[in-house]
Amino acid sequence: MSFPRLVDRRPELSPDELVQAMTPPPRFDVVRFDTYLPNPEEPSQAQAVRDCSTFAEGINADTGGGSWLRAMFGRKKTGDGKSGLYLDGGFGVGKTHLLASMWHATEGAKSYGTFVEVTNLVGALGFAETVKRLSEHRLLAIDEFELDDPGDTMLVTQLIAKLTDAGVRIAATSNTLPDKLGEGRFAAVDFLREIHAMSARFSVVRVDGPDYRHRGLPDAPPPMSEDELTRLAEATDGSTLDDFDELCGFLGGLHASKYGRLVDGISAVHLSGVHAARDQDVALRLVALADRLYDRAIPVRVSGEALSALFTDEMLHGGYRKKYLRAISRLTALSRDLAKS
Structure with missing residues (x-):
């Protein structure tokens, strides 16, 4: 048989379909902050919910205009002066749940994709067109953020710099702290300037706990x-x-x-x-x-x-x-x- x-x-995806598909996957369609159940033995989890909720509220409170206004004046940053939120922790602690909840809680234009989907979007649209389209968004959520090779390092650090300068807020999840990205995979020491410049744009929220x-x-x-x-x-x-x-x-x-x-x-x-x-x-x-x-x-x-x-x-x-x-x-x-x- x-x-x-x-x-x-x-399977095929056109460039326009790639942009339209940048939403949380089906498993995370209905997740929200109040459906995340923090482990009572891991206080960092409840704190992460509060930090992520505050981050989304800050985006919604910013009523700035179009991308040209954001590029000139920027948007409000987090309390420590940074424009991104980076969820760091082991696997199975609910980081993707929190990232999708931030996306759902954010009003207006926004996009969500895995790291590989974001890099592929640049490959399909070109760097300038990707920056142009995503600069119109209030939030870019990147799941499974990782730098696996030098090309990705240069591409993503430049993309994040352009978008945050235009006022786009970035939220990301990873199993690796931002200033440690790439270690053990390629000669990350050669790209420390780019990696550190990118990591300086993020506030790190640690999410601890078992799977x-x-x-x-x-x-x-x-x-x-x-x-x-x-x-x-x-x-x-x-x-x-x-x-x-x-x-x-x-x-x-x-x-x-x-x-x-x-x-x-x-x-x-x-x-x-x-x-x-x-x-x-x-x-x-x-x-x-x-x-x-x-x-x-x-x-x-x-x-x-x-x-x-x-x-x-x-x-x-x-x-x-x-x-x-x-x-x-x-x-x-x-x-x-x-x-x-």
Whole structure:
């Protein structure tokens, strides 16, 4: 029997669609500050809610006019004179929930995207056009902010400088403090001036705590047999079934900014023959796919090795460690979703 496969889909996004798509993903459509449940044992979480709410209120209180007025006079900054808010903390503490809540609480034109979506927008529109369009917005929210290579460093630091000078407020989430971005991935020391200039524009809000996705919950279900995986894929309307290696190869030819469109409308993803990623490039593509699946609450079933074995010990002790742990956390939660059904 022939099953629908992700590798047979050909997602495309026009430049205008890229701009229109810059909104929180489906999982975060309905989140608000009052739906965030701070861990009572982690006071930084309740403080983060207050700081993020104050940040959004400050944007709304600013009734400045168009971008030419903002460029001349600027907008109000945070209490410490900075124009951006940077949520730093481990994975699974609700940073994306808070970022999306800021977006929802902000009035007027605004945009929201992952770091890779923002960089891809620049690639699609060009730097000047991206600055022009986003300068009309009151807020740019950037999730999963990270500097993975020198090109991204120069691009993003310049973009943030242009936008904040035009009065746009920037809110971002990351697992890395802004002045430590890029460490362990490339020769970040060569770009310290740019990194420090960018980080100086942000107030840092720390969000501490354990991964909420797994507090008091069982481990992910073990991988199943090929026959059981095929049977369940057939029984799940709207699902896909892909060979893991074939999917990894397919992702290599698809820009990560299209991974969300790739899985739109899918009810569940089934992966056959899962094993550890063969190299860092494949591993990072799997991280991006895991994030987009999680954004859309698309459950996952696998055969082969467990999802916790996607990344080698060497990877888990390298510069991308936090990304890999976040992916495992999210995929574990998604596989648990299907196990309950």
